[in-house]
Amino acid sequence: MLATLLAVEAPDTVALTPVTKAGLPDWLAAQPAAVAAWVKAVGFAGDAGSTAFLPGADGVVSRVLVGVSAPDDLWAFAGLPSALPAGSYRIEADLDRRAATRVALGWALGSYRFGRYKKVDPAKPEKGFAGLVWPAEADRGEVERAATATFLVRDLVNTPACDLGPAELADAAKALADEFQAGFDVIVGDDLLDRDYPAVHAVGRASPRAPRLIDLRWGNPVHPKVTIVGKGVCFDSGGLDLKPSSGMLMMKKDMGGAAHALALGRMVMMAGLPVRLRVLVPAVENVVSGDSFKPMDVLKTRKGLTVEVGNTDAEGRLILCDALAEADSEKPDLLIDFATLTGAARVALGPELPALLCNDDALAADLQAAGTEVDDPMWRLPLWASYRKGLDSKVADINNVTTHGFAGAITAGLFLQEFVGKTTPWAHLDTYAWNGAARPGRPEGGEALGLRAAYAVIAKRFG
Structure with a gap:
């Protein structure tokens, strides 16, 4: 029913890792030196709503760091469906039922567009929304x-x-x-x-x-x-x-x-x-x-x-x-x-x-x-x-x-x-x-x- 919430993870699904500003130093300390250096180089500081794309060994994005005020914030991921490139994403975090439900709802609410009256140019189609694999504990109903x-x-x-x-x-x-x-x-x-x-x-x-x-x-x-x-x-x-x-x-x-x-x-x-x-x-x-x-x-x-x-x-x-x-x-x-x-x-x-x-x-x-x-x-x-x-x-x-x-x-x-x-x-x-x-x-x-x-x-x- 909700097109941007995906039942199945695709082979190229990208991980989304939520990080708070206060928790970023500890997260960086646990990463390989190259990852920590990259995050610092792109200026990611964990501010709520900010993102940092991390490349894998093949140069393709393998992970996106997402700055959040709290991992269970309803609106923490709500801007991402329109901000991220179209594709499949999953949240890599331990979310309980309440947090998983709130994150999924925020994603869904951020996937709305009122397009009844806008003419779509086939040569310049509107960018599609990014999709999120349903968090495991989310109350789908x-x-x-x-x-x-x-x-x-x-x-x-x-x-x-x-x-x-x-x-x-x-x-x-x-x-x-x-x-x-x-x-x-x-x-x-x-x-x-x-x-x-x-x-x-x-x-x-x-x-x-x-x-x-x-x-x-x-x-x-x-x-x-x-x-x-x-x-x-x-x-x-x-x-x-x-x-x-x-x-x-x-x-x-x-x-x-x-x-x-x-x-x-x-x-x-x-x-x-x-x-x-x-x-x-x-x-x-x-x-x-x-x-x-x-x-x-x-x-x-x-x-x-x-x-x-x-x-x-x-x-x-x-x-x-x-x-x-x-x-x-x-x-x-x-x-x-x-x-x-x-x-x-x-x-x-x-x-x-x-x-x-x-x-x-x-x-x-x-x-x-x-x-x-x-x-x-x-x-x-x-x-x-x-x-x-x-x-x-x-x-x-x-x-x-x-x-x-x-x-x-x-x-x-x-x-x-x-x-x-x-x-x-x-x-x-x-x-x-x-x-x-x-x-x-x-x-x-x-x-x-x-x-x-x-x-x-x-x-x-x-x-």
């Missing part, structure tokens, strides 16, 4: 789950809105359902009103690409209920509160929450976890037409609460509120939503750390601990109760924004909390879903952030 789910997020987020609207997002969910024999339903257009999802309809009705609610169900109904909700705004112009062109530039990624929800569902189903899984994705375009919802409109919601629209560019929480109300109606044992929701979360935490808002301290602690364990971190922000009054409306039950603009990620979480029962363990992940610059294993573009941590919690609690 874990690597394949995490890598294929991450690739799903990246592919969906990287696809521009011209080719990924609400219908195409539903098609991706249907393909996932078909792959795992899951139940699938989608409510489209005015049927959202008939089936009482008025906020989803209001946000998406201006687009000729009809809004919809995607609903995937899998697993034994008697098992614990795990429900995942993802924001599926396939493009966000801001609506009548129109974004400037700079703010619109990356809004193809505003369905990143939906991509995470589908990818997490994929991991759960691939693992065959004993849960009753439900994935809900409200999918819309927030664009401008004569039928756009307007500032100061009052919208009905599935829960029965009315919402005054303080800003049409705070549309994600409006579609999520209907989906969360439906999710909560079944009293799931765990409810997680993913959304590229607020710029405020990015101002507070930057692009690499999703903001976690959670009504359950044990769940929040588990998510943060899992994030540390699997190198998929997040940071908890409080659902600060006194800020709730900033969402008060004089004409409706709640406004979708505050007038003061402070603590935007927190007040967005407080808005969503209105649509979740007090006894439902719920976590909201405000994620960026994007790498602004490439790093080893993490190319520029769409990215999964918080995905592997969320899966680890589900697997630990219910697996």
